[in-house]
Amino acid sequence: MNYRPMFEAIRIGAAVPVEYIDELIFGRDDEKKAIIDDLDFVINGNSKIRVFVGDYGFGKTSLARYAEHQAIEKGMVISYLSEKDYDEFHKQDELFKSIMKNLTLFGIDGNPIRIFLDGWAQEKCELIKNSGTELKTVEETKDYILKDSENFSDGLFAQFCSAYLFKVLNNESVEELIAYIMGESVDKRFLKRNGIYHFLANDGWNFLKAFTVLMKNISIPGLLIVMDEMESFIHKRSDLRKKSYNQLREMVDTLNSGKLSGIYSVWLGTPLWFNNNYKGIRSNTALFNRLTNLSGKQTNQSILMNLNPITLGDIENLVNKLVKDYQQVYSVNIPAEKTKKIYDFLIENYKGIEGEVRVSTREISKHAVELFDLIKENPDMPMNDILNIEVDTTEERKKETSVNELW
Ligand SMILES: Nc1ncnc2c1ncn2[C@@H]1O[C@H](COP(=O)(O)OP(=O)(O)O)[C@@H](O)[C@H]1O
Numbered sequence: 035m036n037y038r039p040m041f042e043a044i045r046i047g048a049a050v051p052v053e054y055i056d057e058l059i060f061g062r063d064d065e066k067k068a069i070i071d072d073l074d075f076v077i078n079g080n081s082k083i084r085v086f087v088g089d090y091g092f093g094k095t096s097l098a099r100y101a102e103h104q105a106i107e108k109g110m111v112i113s114y115l116s117e118k119d120y121d122e123f124h125k126q127d128e129l130f131k132s133i134m135k136n137l138t139l140f141g142i143d144g145n146p147i148r149i150f151l152d153g154w155a156q157e158k159c160e161l162i163k164n165s166g167t168e169l170k171t172v173e174e175t176k177d178y179i180l181k182d183s184e185n186f187s188d189g190l191f192a193q194f195c196s197a198y199l200f201k202v203l204n205n206e207s208v209e210e211l212i213a214y215i216m217g218e219s220v221d222k223r224f225l226k227r228n229g230i231y232h233f234l235a236n237d238g239w240n241f242l243k244a245f246t247v248l249m250k251n252i253s254i255p256g257l258l259i260v261m262d263e264m265e266s267f268i269h270k271r272s273d274l275r276k277k278s279y280n281q282l283r284e285m286v287d288t289l290n291s292g293k294l295s296g297i298y299s300v301w302l303g304t305p306l307w308f309n310n311n312y313k314g315i316r317s318n319t320a321l322f323n324r325l326t327n328l329s330g331k332q333t334n335q336s337i338l339m340n341l342n343p344i345t346l347g348d349i350e351n352l353v354n355k356l357v358k359d360y361q362q363v364y365s366v367n368i369p370a371e372k373t374k375k376i377y378d379f380l381i382e383n384y385k386g387i388e389g390e391v392r393v394s395t396r397e398i399s400k401h402a403v404e405l406f407d408l409i410k411e412n413p414d415m416p417m418n419d420i421l422n423i424e425v426d427t428t429e430e431r432k433k434e435t436s437v438n439e440l441w
């Protein structure tokens with residue numbers, strides 16, 4: 035494997051590309067195991083929410099990518115939501131639009147919804163034509179679909195699919211219908227003209243349910259909805275934030291109700307987002323109670339998993355792994371005693387009074403790679419001089435301080 039892109043990501047402090055995640059993530063065995071268990075549970079016909087809470091740089095996005103990677107292996111469809119998707123989240127239909135807009139399926143360029151619908155419509159088209167059936171209106175098309183398949187019940191999805199199929203049968207463009215389902219605003223009169231009287235705002239969950247049924251018909255076992263960077267809800271206006279948290283609560287209830295199967299949603303955010311009394315999840319007692327244990331103790335069955343700083347042993351493993359890959363990518367030799375010095379230096383620098391590591395894994399790996407870079411550029415400089423070069427971590431620190439001030 036070419037590890038260069040991994041180092042590029044670490045240098046800028048971004049989550050590394052998905053193909054490196056499995057080997058790079060240290061000290062998150064419980065979390066990884068939970069994800070694997072969840073995916074099995076979901077593929078066997080259930081739905082589930084999992085929440086990971088951890089500070090900046092503790093590896094939330096990395097875990098989300100791990101879930102993504104595992105879901106891809108299982109052939110699932112993924113919808114990855116992040117900060118950019120939450121501006122309008124207080125609106126009823128926004129969750130569904132965001133899910134649809136961000137859909138990806140491994141091996142397919144662009145949004146797969148089009149491919150699902152076209153595949154389905156082409157098949158129906160042929161059946162209809164071969165049987166000599168003539169469908170003259172959208173209404174007749176819908177009656178045909180409802181009779182033909184037990185998977186459809188009348189509602190937005192059936193209406194939408196009928197409109198879609200009717201257009202395909204008549205060689206008309208489906209662009210506007212696709213635009214609607216991907217979240218663009220489309221004139222309601224256009225929708226009504228095409229037999230669509232239910233809208234995402236009222237029928238979103240049924241729509242999603244029907245969508246997962248359609249997915250299963252083409253052997254896609256489930257849908258992973260990642261909701262990363264949920265701390266951005268904190269910055270919403272308070273009335274909009276309340277509405278957003280109520281939407282989240284509805285999501286928890288619906289996914290737990292057994293009404294929908296094959297949906298796994300992973301939520302990620304900072305402790306501030308979760309625990310703040312005024313702006314966090316805690317401010318919505320009903321939602322908070324659904325996601326937390328009464329005892330406050332965490333087990334592998336808990337919905338909420340808190341990410342702790344990784345242990346000293348895992349930092350050592352991480353540094354060793356990075357050194358190994360670094361030498362390969364940059365064709366340099368970093369002898370074991372230098373590696374040891376780097377490790378000792380990092381621990382010394384980042385250890386709290388209790389002996390625990392008190393900074394993010396992001397900061398540690400970034401700092402380690404910067405030291406490797408210095409060694410590479412200055413092969414003859416003694417290690418002590420290299421370690422004495424001041425590394426400016428003020429940006430990270432500033433971010434942490436500003437977050438703490440929010441409390
Ligand atoms: N458990 C871990 N083991 C190794 N490196 C980690 C771990 N967690 C985070 N990192 C490093 O920190 C970087 C940023 O992590 P990221 O997942 O973006 O954190 P967050 O989303 O919590 O801010 C990763 O690319 C990786 O280099």
Ligand SMILES: [Mg+2]
Nearest residue numbers: 094095262263
């Ligand atoms: Mg992140």
